Amino acid sequence: MTELLALETTRRLMQPTPIAPIHLASIALEKSYRKGDLQIPVLHGVEINIRRGEFLSIVGQSGSGKSTLLHVMGLLDSPSVGEVLLDGDRIDDLPQKTRDELRNRVFGFVFQFYHLLPELTVLENVLAPLMIRHSMVSYWKRRREFRAAAEEILEKVGLTHRLKHKPNELSGGEMQRAAIARALVAKPEILLADEPTGNLDAGTGQEIMGLLRNLNEQEGLTIVMVTHDESLARSAHRLVRLTEGRLELLHDAA
Amino acid sequence: MYKLLLCVRYLRTRFIALASIISVMLGVATMIVVNSVMSGFGTEMRSRIHGILSDVVVETNSLDGVHDTNRWMTIIREVGGDDIESLAAMVEIYGMMTYDYRGQPVMKTVQLIGIEPRTKSDVSPIAGLFETSLDSYQQIKEQGQVVREPLRSADEPVGWELTADAAEDRRHRIELEQRFLEQREWERKRSQPEAEALDHDPSTLFEPINAKTSKDAETASPPDFSEGEEPAIAVDPAAPQRARLYVGAGLVEYVYTDEETGKAKVMRIIRPGEDVMISTISAGRPEPVRFHATVVDIFKSGMSEYDGNLVFCNLEELQKVRGMIDPQTKDGAVTSIQIKLKNYDRAAEIVKRLSTALPPGLFSVRTWEQKQGPLLAAIEIEKAILNVLLFLIITVAGFGILAIFYMIVVEKTRDIGILKALGATSRGVMTIFLSYGLALGIVGSGVGVAIGLLFVTYIDNIEKGLSKLTGRKIFDETIYYFPKIPTDVSATMVIWVALSAVMIAVLASVLPARRAARLHPVEALRYE
Numbered sequence: 001m002t003e004l005l006a007l008e009t010t011r012r013l014m015q016p017t018p019i020a021p022i023h024l025a026s027i028a029l030e031k032s033y034r035k036g037d038l039q040i041p042v043l044h045g046v047e048i049n050i051r052r053g054e055f056l057s058i059v060g061q062s063g064s065g066k067s068t069l070l071h072v073m074g075l076l077d078s079p080s081v082g083e084v085l086l087d088g089d090r091i092d093d094l095p096q097k098t099r100d101e102l103r104n105r106v107f108g109f110v111f112q113f114y115h116l117l118p119e120l121t122v123l124e125n126v127l128a129p130l131m132i133r134h135s136m137v138s139y140w141k142r143r144r145e146f147r148a149a150a151e152e153i154l155e156k157v158g159l160t161h162r163l164k165h166k167p168n169e170l171s172g173g174e175m176q177r178a179a180i181a182r183a184l185v186a187k188p189e190i191l192l193a194d195e196p197t198g199n200l201d202a203g204t205g206q207e208i209m210g211l212l213r214n215l216n217e218q219e220g221l222t223i224v225m226v227t228h229d230e231s232l233a234r235s236a237h238r239l240v241r242l243t244e245g246r247l248e249l250l251h252d253a254a
Numbered sequence: 255m256y257k258l259l260l261c262v263r264y265l266r267t268r269f270i271a272l273a274s275i276i277s278v279m280l281g282v283a284t285m286i287v288v289n290s291v292m293s294g295f296g297t298e299m300r301s302r303i304h305g306i307l308s309d310v311v312v313e314t315n316s317l318d319g320v321h322d323t324n325r326w327m328t329i330i331r332e333v334g335g336d337d338i339e340s341l342a343a344m345v346e347i348y349g350m351m352t353y354d355y356r357g358q359p360v361m362k363t364v365q366l367i368g369i370e371p372r373t374k375s376d377v378s379p380i381a382g383l384f385e386t387s388l389d390s391y392q393q394i395k396e397q398g399q400v401v402r403e404p405l406r407s408a409d410e411p412v413g414w415e416l417t418a419d420a421a422e423d424r425r426h427r428i429e430l431e432q433r434f435l436e437q438r439e440w441e442r443k444r445s446q447p448e449a450e451a452l453d454h455d456p457s458t459l460f461e462p463i464n465a466k467t468s469k470d471a472e473t474a475s476p477p478d479f480s481e482g483e484e485p486a487i488a489v490d491p492a493a494p495q496r497a498r499l500y501v502g503a504g505l506v507e508y509v510y511t512d513e514e515t516g517k518a519k520v521m522r523i524i525r526p527g528e529d530v531m532i533s534t535i536s537a538g539r540p541e542p543v544r545f546h547a548t549v550v551d552i553f554k555s556g557m558s559e560y561d562g563n564l565v566f567c568n569l570e571e572l573q574k575v576r577g578m579i580d581p582q583t584k585d586g587a588v589t590s591i592q593i594k595l596k597n598y599d600r601a602a603e604i605v606k607r608l609s610t611a612l613p614p615g616l617f618s619v620r621t622w623e624q625k626q627g628p629l630l631a632a633i634e635i636e637k638a639i640l641n642v643l644l645f646l647i648i649t650v651a652g653f654g655i656l657a658i659f660y661m662i663v664v665e666k667t668r669d670i671g672i673l674k675a676l677g678a679t680s681r682g683v684m685t686i687f688l689s690y691g692l693a694l695g696i697v698g699s700g701v702g703v704a705i706g707l708l709f710v711t712y713i714d715n716i717e718k719g720l721s722k723l724t725g726r727k728i729f730d731e732t733i734y735y736f737p738k739i740p741t742d743v744s745a746t747m748v749i750w751v752a753l754s755a756v757m758i759a760v761l762a763s764v765l766p767a768r769r770a771a772r773l774h775p776v777e778a779l780r781y782e
Contacts, residue, residue: 068776071776074675076674076675076775076776076779077774077775077776096679096680097679100674100677100678100679101677102677103674103675103676103677104676104677104678105677109675109676111675111779115668115671115672115675115779116672117260117669117672117673118669119260119263119264119267119669120259120260120263124259128256128673128676129676129677131256131259132256132673132676132677132678132682133677136258182676186677
């Protein structure tokens with residue numbers, strides 16, 4: 001209990017000052033999907049500013065568009081209207097190739113269903129972003145360095161004993177740790193987590209949350225987490241709710 | 255890097271990919287085997303056709319032939335210059351060969367060729383044409399056992415003499431025949447002593463034979479049609495006729511299947527030393543002429559068209575019988591002159607030069623390929639058509655790959671989404687599946703080439719095994735004349751087949767790869 005309290009105090013102390021620059025922002029973001037002849041709107045002019053080193057939680061009911069918001073901000077999808085800014089520069093209208101590279105270098109993704117590649121071992125899964133980033137030759141030259149980096153990160157998430165295992169031999173918590181390790185290996189600036197605990201039991205969920213908080217506090221990683229569980233979301237700096245494609249501020253720890 | 259890793263992993267974990275590998279492999283192997291056998295047959299046939307003919311043939315346009323052979327040959331030598339290796343004059347004419355078999359007269363239309371065996375042998379591209387094709391020079395084997403050693407040693411020059419065995423055989427047969435006739439004579443005299451004795455001319459030993467019941471009387475023994483040239487026989491009744499023949503094996507042999515062993519066996523009706531009758535037409539005014547000739551040897555080139563048609567005769571005798579010899583100058587006419595060149599590549603040029611140098615109405619000059627053009631063209635066309643058909647098989651395999659790949663892409667939709675989320679480009683995703691196709695193609699055609707080459711190498715053993723298994727002879731040497739299945743593996747062909755199979759595999763993976771590349775990452779991630 002005291003330990004938890006201590007953690008809480010450190011967290012409050014380490015909070016980003018309001019002066020921290022805006023890292024990721026969206027301006028009047030709208031997104032609608034086409035279903036046959038119908039246009040189904042998902043996001044209605046979402047405006048959000050995320051500061052560097054901030055841990056932001058987005059809650060909302062399923063179908064509220066929170067995953068879509070995350071995808072649009074992470075360049076997995078493009079907005080129908082509006083802009084996405086990274087460090088003040090518009091990034092959603094960049095050419096496909098540059099967006100692919102930004103996804104690889106700037107963003108780290110963690111998904112509800114872990115999304116590990118079933119044919120690869122845990123270690124290979126973690127190495128995948130680096131393999132994608134580097135050409136075959138340069139990867140081969142630096143493979144020892146990369147491997148060491150991957151092993152270090154896997155140690156951090158506590159999976160050292162699972163390096164050679166295939167994803168289907170792991171438990172849900174272990175898979176999510178592996179997915180987080182994969183998201184981190186490329187040293188991203190922003191971690192986008194889509195219901196990272198949604199498929200885990202309460203205990204494991206807490207563990208994963210602790211891991212994310214640690215990353216935020218120790219590495220200064222900007223984290224945007226989407227969840228439907230408000231109690232989990234409350235441990236973030238800021239909590240916003242997305243209802244029917246519109247944002248409302250629920251809680252600002254600052 | 256991830257492309258290679260995933261490509262290899264997908265290859266190792268998808269058994270369905272094995273199906274496409276096998277289909278490519280089978281296609282490639284079949285193409286290699288069929289092509290090798292086809293070109294084996296082709297080469298074998300070409301060499302046999304070429305073996306009988308010579309490089310360039312100068313033919314007269316009339317069956318009467320031309321006189322002054324030496325003059326024409328000198329002209330040819332002058333025109334051809336250094337390119338001419340050797341020349342041979344021949345008389346070619348159609349005729350009919352008649353012999354008795356079990357009391358029945360057997361008639362065959364033949365192509366009668368008057369030759370000098372040595373000069374003919376010289377113009378053939380095969381070293382020792384007759385040494386390799388005449389029966390008496392061959393060792394006969396049956397089931398690996400030597401049944402008969404060659405009757406003539408390889409260094410004995412070809413000629414028109416009977417072998418010792420054949421001569422002995424002939425003497426024996428004629429003696430038996432004579433004894434039989436004498437006995438009949440004696441019996442007849444005894445039954446009709448007076449009447450018959452009067453009109454019997456004792457100088458003729460042989461009467462036209464009507465008693466063909468005895469096996470010894472199979473051959474018509476020389477009766478009267480040789481226009482009073484009987485004295486030779488009176489001296490030595492067993493001496494061979496003046497006309498000597500090499501008879502194509504197909505004319506005097508037939509192949510049957512032995513009831514007991516089921517093996518193909520050869521039955522020879524006429525053996526060297528026996529006589530046959532040849533009918534043909536004389537030169538000048540076409541009048542029928544016929545003469546008896548002694549078969550000296552059996553000729554077997556392996557080309558059924560030749561073995562079933564050709565009868566070689568000594569040139570001088572044929573000229574004499576056909577009345578082609580000028581009574582004053584004693585100069586014999588010939589109908590064709592065969593030319594062997596030092597370098598066959600120059601044949602077209604030589605043909606052109608000869609055609610202009612020789613009187614146009616009298617001769618036609620052609621290379622052997624022009625002479626046998628339709629047959630050679632037929633082989634080529636056959637091969638081309640077969641190749642197209644077999645290539646379609648590989649294309650079918652290509653469509654199989656397409657379907658299987660499409661399935662794998664659908665199955666891997668989520669993985670593709672993940673890769674894109676991690677920053678993989680569309681091009682990178684496409685590369686995974688293209689190199690997957692390439693790998694399939696390379697593995698499939700590699701194994702296919704190996705299997706195809708092994709099959710070709712052991713084709714005779716495989717044929718035997720299959721024949722045993724099915725109980726039917728697959729490669730019947732009685733039809734094809736080849737003791738073994740001829741094969742001819744060309745490196746270019748193998749490389750082309752392998753490359754095109756790889757190409758097809760890659761092309762077949764383009765469509766699925768494009769689909770994979772175009773997947774929207776969010777939709778791919780949501781895919782269940």
